[in-house]
Amino acid sequence: MAKKSTTKNEKELPYSTVNNLLDKLSSLKNFRSSKKFYIILVALILVALVIYKKNWFVAATINGSPITNLELQMRLNREFRSQTLNQLINEKIILNEAVKNNAVVSEAEINKKISEIETNVGGTDALNALLSQQGQTKDSLRQQIKLQLAIEKLYSKDATTSAEEVEKFVESNKAQLRATDSAGQTKEAADLLKQQKLSQIFSQKFQELRQNAQIKIF
Known part of the structure; x- marks a missing residue:
């Protein structure tokens, strides 16, 4: 081959x-x-x-x-961690209590409140400008509204006022009231009194919630 x-x-x-x-x-x-x-x-x-x-x-x-950014984050963490963490803990306590008592705030309720605020301040742009001046954002405003509405759902039923209390409040604070007519002053006084009582009730209730909460900080 x-x-x-x-x-x-x-x-x-x-x-x-x-x-x-x-x-x-x-x-x-x-x-x-x-x-x-x-x-x-x-x-x-x-x-x-x-x-x-x-x-x-x-x-x-x-x-x-x-x-x-590492330097920045370390400084922020050192100076503001405790304050911010404490605020987050308080918010979580309130929102957990709202869940427990079927007082959860919906997105629709938050949106409605924001619309009311926009109407009062002169529109969306005016609200955004106001938030910017105060160093806040729409998200932080939404969180504040969520907490406030949760508190109202939890304790507003206990913040009752009598006609006599309202009348005395009008007489003592007439110069500070924005309304000028009698009916408007009565309504404004009733709202202010309710908010004062709500604040007092919440302060007392929250202290109890905070004391009973099992908080572990790392």
Whole structure:
């Protein structure tokens, strides 16, 4: 049987070259599965983020010197953590009590209250401007309304006023009332008295709720 000859255009790959190529491919595969590969990959990703998403890491620069977001968060955490955490705990206590007593506030009720506020202040833009001046947002306003309505649902039935109390209040505070007619003053006085009593009742009830709550701070 005649041997197949190799033409000039056909080049056989030397055995040693094939082995070297396989070794390199094997080394590359092993490197990609090694910890070192992933460390380098993570480092490259972090470098890219620092370059293209600087605001994720740097809050500000002063004459080229950076203030990092980590510094900012550490300062905020140190100075405001206790106050903010205490506020969140109080809110959670109130809302949990509302759930327990079937006094949950709906989104529709919150939206209705916001519409009333917008009407009183002159529209949506006026409300947004007012919130901006006070350093608040629509979300923070919604949370405040949610808490206030929950408190009203929980305790307003106990904040009753008598006609005699209203009459005395009008006589003592007539100069401070916005209404000028008798009926308007009576209604305004009744609303103010109810809010005062509601505030007193809530203050007492909340102290009891806070004392009985199982609070663990980490």
